[in-house]
Amino acid sequence: MTQDIFSQFNPLEGKRFQVMDENGNISTDPTVAALRPAEVTDDFIKQAYEKMLFMKMADQKANNLQRTGRMGTYASIRGQEATQAGTALAMQRTDWLVPAFRELGVMWMHGVPMENMYVYWMGNEIGSLPPPDVNCIPISIAVGSQMLHAVGLGMGMKKKKETKVAVTFFGDGATSEGDFHEAMNCAGVFQPNTVFICQNNQWAISVPRSYQTKSVTIAQKAQAYGIPGIQVDGNDLIAMYVATKTAIDRARRGEGATLIEAYTYRLGDHTTSDDAKKYRDPAEVELWKPKDPMIRLQKYLAARNLWSQAYEDELVARYEKEIDVIVEKSQSVQYNPADIFDYTYAQLTPHLIEQRTEFLTRLEIQS
Ligand SMILES: Cc1ncc(C[n+]2csc(CCOP(=O)(O)OP(=O)(O)O)c2C)c(N)n1
Ligand SMILES: [Mg+2]
Known part of the structure; x- marks a missing residue:
């Protein structure tokens, strides 16, 4: 895999990195083909699809639990499954994940048990405590604050000459916080083992992306801080994997931080406390629906006889049962309201x- 990806897909030249389009077709562009690593086989893609289906179902279940009064509030990842799975697959277990609050999928893939997240969103802080071998800091509700923690972690790793990496997630709205600019500046100066993943889902509650910044892309901001930045189709699992893997490998070699803008879309409401119909044109949502990351993977796999409705039904039935057990477990966790x-x-x-x-x-x- 080459590092040229960052110069070949310069956001200032209006380029966005995509490997698989919304019809499940792989790009025939030789530049893109050359960037695809050998490990991205059909089996890799199928396994990723299964992970994404599980997180999509767990996400839907969380919404249902809230609607039936069994969860306090919840921030859905619907539409953002590829961003999260692509990054999770590029991370190693010893790397640190530094999430915001819309990261159910990547947290789960990085080892945080799903019941922990249900317990957390049910209002019990004990859910924030992952098993000791899972390197994930607690959910950060204060928008943007976690990016600085990821820089601190990355600086520590660099100083100790460790080959671990801190990967942090944040939204498009978070880039308007001072914390983002402080974190990016430190990332340029100190070159920590840090990777920034901006899930640009086009909305920050009711504020559209166009109100966050006059920059054409978020990725290009990296250049002002002296680090590589790339805009990636966040609904494209393979593109997300390739870009984050390249950035993580760079950081692991001690070559510093990277900003990845995952260009995606929040298909659902901001949280279960929100009603996006009040401020968002439903026609916009309709435009994004066909770009759903699951659909293109289904098309890709079906064209290779690796996906069928029966296969999907079998997975759904199995995952439903698994998720029911997780719900049972998370509801049985005892807690003291005085905590x-x-x-x-x-x-x-x-x-x-x-x-x-x-x-x-x-x-x-x-x-
Ligand atoms: C410092 C701070 N300001 C405001 C809020 C209220 N708030 C919660 S989420 C959110 C929008 C975040 O948008 P974005 O960063 O794009 O992430 P997304 O919710 O789209 O994933 C705001 C303003 C907060 N939690 N923290
Ligand atoms: Mg957003």
Whole structure:
């Protein structure tokens, strides 16, 4: 695999890296073909499809759990499965994942158990504690703050001459935060083992991408900070894998950070607390539906006799059962409602002591 990808797909020249189009056809462009690594076989693609189907179903289940009052709120990844699977496949288990909040798929593929994420979105912070061998920091709701953590992690790895990498996710909206610019600047200066993945899903709640920046792409911002940046079709599993693998390998060799703009689309609402119909033209959603990352993979696999409706039905039936077990497990996790007070400060402030007492008294009255 060559590093030329960043000069061959310069965002300032209006280029976006894509390997598989929305009809499941692989690009015949020799530049693109030369970038495809040997490990991306049909079997690799089929296995990735299965992972993506599982995350799509787990995502739908989370929405359903919220709608039936069994989950507090939830931020759907629908439409962003390829961005997440492509990156997860390029990461090694020892790498650190530094997520925002719309990363159910990549977190799960990196080893965070699905029940942890359900428990978290059910409102129980214990869900943020992954098994000890899973290198993933907790979900970051404060938009953009995690990018600086990823730079810090990457700087530490670089100083220790480790070959591990910190991969951070954030949205298009997060690029308007000062944290993004601070993180990118440090990434240019200190060349940490860090990879930035911007999931540009075109919306930040009700704010469209065009309101975030006058730059034509988010990827081009990397150039001002002196690091490579590339815009990738985020709905294209192979393109995401190739681009992130190249960036991760660079960082692993100690050559510094990269910004990847995954050009994708939020097919669902911002969260279960949102109603996008109030601010987003449904026609726009219709335009993006055929670009769904799952559809093109189905077409690709079907053309090679590797996908059929029966195969899909068998997978769906199996995953439904697996997800039901996960729901059971996540609902049976015991927690103490007072934890919200007890684990915020080392010592409670007087007004929090008062609130804690009032909260527990109310719970007692209700039960
Ligand atoms: C610092 C901060 N400001 C505002 C919010 C409220 N908020 C939550 S998500 C969000 C939009 C994020 O958009 P984007 O970065 O594009 O990510 P997406 O939700 O599209 O994945 C905002 C403004 C927040 N959580 N943190
Ligand atoms: Mg967004």
